[in-house]
Amino acid sequence: MCENFPTYIAEEIQEPLTEDEAALLSEDDLSKLGKSRRDFLGKTALAAIAAQLLLHDQAFALKYMSDAPVTNNAVSELAMTVKMxxxxxxxxxxxxxxxxxxxxxxxxxxxxxxxxxxxxxxxxxxxxxxxxxxxxxxxxxxxxxxxxxxxxxxxxxxxxxxxxxxxxxxxxxxxxxxxxxxxxxxxxxxxxxxxxxxxxxxxxxxxxxxxxxxxxxxxxxxxxxxxxxxxxxxxxxxxxxxxxxxxxxxxxxx
Ligand code: FES
Ligand code: FES
Missing domain, CATH: 1.10.150.120 ([2Fe-2S]-binding domain)
Incomplete structure (x- = not known):
């Protein structure tokens, strides 16, 4: 897994399947895939893409859409100084x-x-x-x-x-x-x-x-x-x- 993978996504992947998710998979599927969300997501291409999108969205939000006031510590590497x-x-x-x-x-x-x-x-x-x-x-x-x-x-x-x-x-x-x-x-x-x-x-x-x-x-x-x-x-x-x-x-x- 990417080392920059957001913690909240990583934690979510570790959680057991919800009842709804389990109901979508037959007993056979569950025994093949395993019951952890990690396996479920790991073996489902769509879920992998969604996780990537989440990762991208969070990275984008952190970099470009933060509402926090700019301080010396929070300025991104793309920041420029504007004088007005x-x-x-x-x-x-x-x-x-x-x-x-x-x-x-x-x-x-x-x-x-x-x-x-x-x-x-x-x-x-x-x-x-x-x-x-x-x-x-x-x-x-x-x-x-x-x-x-x-x-x-x-x-x-x-x-x-x-x-x-x-x-x-x-x-x-x-x-x-x-x-x-x-x-x-x-x-x-x-x-x-x-x-x-x-x-x-x-x-x-x-x-x-x-x-x-x-x-x-x-x-x-x-x-x-x-x-x-x-x-x-x-x-x-x-x-x-x-x-x-x-x-x-x-x-x-x-
Ligand atoms: S929108 Fe309420 S005063 Fe104009
Ligand atoms: S917020 Fe409506 S024109 Fe700018």
Missing amino acids: TINGAEKSVAIEPNVTLLDALRERLQMTGTKKGCDHGQCGACTVIVDGKRVLSCLTLAAQAEGLNITTIEGLGKGDELHPMQESFITHDGFQCGYCTPGQICSAVALLDEAKRGEISYVSTNISKKPPTKLSDDEIRERMSGNICRCGAYPHIVEAIKEVQNGKAEAKSS
Whole structure:
């Protein structure tokens, strides 16, 4: 047996057959194969393949999928050092090349304000701002953020002072459960900057001219369409964004 064979598999193989397993084998088979799980697995090709797969899966999980914070002792031989500026502070993290920015933030740096929703680029819960642009951190490798400036929900306010967009979300009840809210707020903050830069959207009508920096409700809805809110707080979110954009109080819908 491979010397790296996981202990738990080795121990399991030594256990006697369960009643179900024994029932699958005739008395004749049992006398030929022996009653130990070691013999049963050892003489069954399918079981041998399954054991190999288990071995491979565990090795893969240990190497690539560990949720444990990276410490000097836990870094795998594949780790690389990535330096980035997060919320104004320089961070250096030893990380495997396939770790996403989302997992680096949440699992390695314990910055759990950024949420994992779908983990497939479809819900926007993981939105952070990278060099002034909205980014889905679940689809971004941490290694791609080398040398970049990242702003997460934790970095929008100043100490105890909330960012105006955070205040406005509270004023307009722009959330219920709040799970999507960090992504919504990061997206909303970057969205207004995109508008100031004159970036167009799918619903911009006259693309030959620089679009107005004040966004219509339709523009806001379209530009926020990548951020899903399962609680359906959308009308309140639009109000909250408009209030920050216009710099004056928006009427609150019920
Ligand atoms: S968690 Fe990234 S888009 Fe859903
Ligand atoms: S507030 Fe619950 S998902 Fe948006």
